[in-house]
Amino acid sequence: MGFRDRVKFHIDFGSIEGYVGNHLRFFISLAIGLIVFVGIIALAVFFVAVRGAEQTMVPDVRNMELTEALLELQVKELYPRLQLRFSHAASDRGRVLEQNPEAGTIVKAGRRIRLVVSQGVVINNVENYVGRNIDEVRMDLQALFTTAVPLFSLKEPFMYQFSPEVPGTILQQSPEPGTTISGPTVLELVISRGLEREMIKIPGLTGLTIGESLDLIGKSGVRFSFSERPPRTGEKPETVLSQTPAAGTVTEADTELSLVVSSPAVLNEGEVFDIFSYTLPVNPYPLSVSLEAMLPSGERRPLITVNHPGGKFTVPYRLPAGSILILSMLNRELYREEISLPIDRI
Structure with missing residues (x-):
């Protein structure tokens, strides 16, 4: 090999060596950069993981x-x-x-x-229910035992007897108070139905407006029924025209007071006048019954609240169409009815 050839070889070899060295340094730098980047990511993940909950x-x-x-x-x-x-x-x-x-x-x-x-209360002995109202006791037992097999059950129909105690008052019970309970127990109760021949004085309702008569009936607790007819000459609309028995009559408490009322002379557009009628369950003594109207606006308007023994229950009303009449006994809803316009007025 001549001198020129040796010089050329040396120069070419040096160029190759420089090229390889540059690329090797680049790859080493890239690897270090990746390691540092991965390390930063790992630290971030670590600190997020160990950071305390909010x-x-x-x-x-x-x-x-x-x-x-x-x-x-x-x-x-x-x-x-x-x-x-x-x-x-x-x-x-x-x-x-x-x-x-x-x-x-x-x-x-x-x-x-x-x-x-x-979990509620644990009962080991029979409580003393004498002197309490049967409806209160019934609701207490329902609230106390919600399981399929209650610890106490009431034997019905109940035994009733006349007594000076308020109707619905428990007079006797079996088992006796304090009896130890060993399993499901049936309670037998004797309940007051009030005086045998309780007498009342019939109030005077003739000439009163329908609203006034309903208010007075609610206070007196007299048993009642309503019927209606158009007013005649000289008669005021929406008033009590007659009653039977007459005002001041002393009679038995379960005597029905029959009332005839006059219908309105004119109704506003969209209004309805009628008599609500429903047959209540017959009870051995009067229970609290109420009738209220829920107007289309959402307002609730009470019509009457009275102690009623059951049977036919009638109440006149004048209300906007679309109102809902709600009948309740002992604050529990029994029935509801929506008021609509008669076909001949639609």
């Missing part, structure tokens, strides 16, 4: 129904740990009695909150 305030859920309490905790991202126990009042059943941590405590989201929930 803090929240524990709400006050005591005395709430369990479902309502669970919703409150869910809003705060807290979780319940339930504990059941008996309490002293039947009305506590299903309510939160205690909580831990206390309301207002600042905790991390996801914390478990211990809730003590009432």
Whole structure:
């Protein structure tokens, strides 16, 4: 190889060596950069993972129904740990009695909150029901036992006897108060139906407006029935035209007072005048019955509240079409009816 050839080879070899070195440094720098980048990402993920949960305030859920309490905790991202126990009042059943941590405590989201929930009351002996009203006792037992096989059941029909005690008052019971309960028990009750021949004085309603007569009937508690006819010459519309028995008559409490009322002379557009009629369950003594109207506007208008023994129940009304009549006994709805215009007025 000549001198020129050796010089040329040396120059070419040096160029190749420089080219390879530059690329090797580039790849090393790239690898280091990737390692640093991955390290930064790993640190970020680590700190996000170990960062504490957000803090929240524990709400006050005591005395709430369990479902309502669970919703409150869910809003705060807290979780319940339930504990059941008996309490002293039947009305506590299903309510939160205690909580831990206390309301207002600042905790991390996801914390478990211990809730003590009432199972109701535990009964070992028969209570004394004598002197109490049968309807109150019935509602208490229904609230106390919601299972398919209640601890107590009432033997019906009840035994009734005349007594000076208020009608509906429990006079006797079996088993006796204090009897130890060993399983499902049937209660036999003797209930007052009031005086054998209670007498009342018939109030004077003739000449009163329909509203005034309904108000007076509600106060006197007399048994009643309504019928209507158009007013004649000299008669006022929407008033009581006649009554039987006459005012001042002393008669037995279950005597029916028959009333004839006059219909309106003119009705406003969209109004209806009629007599509501419904046959109530017959009771051995009068129970509280009420009739109210829910107007199309949503307003509720009471028409009458009276103690009624049952049977036919009639009440005149003048109301806008679309109103709903709601009949209740002992504050429990029995029946509702929507008022509509007669076909000849549509």
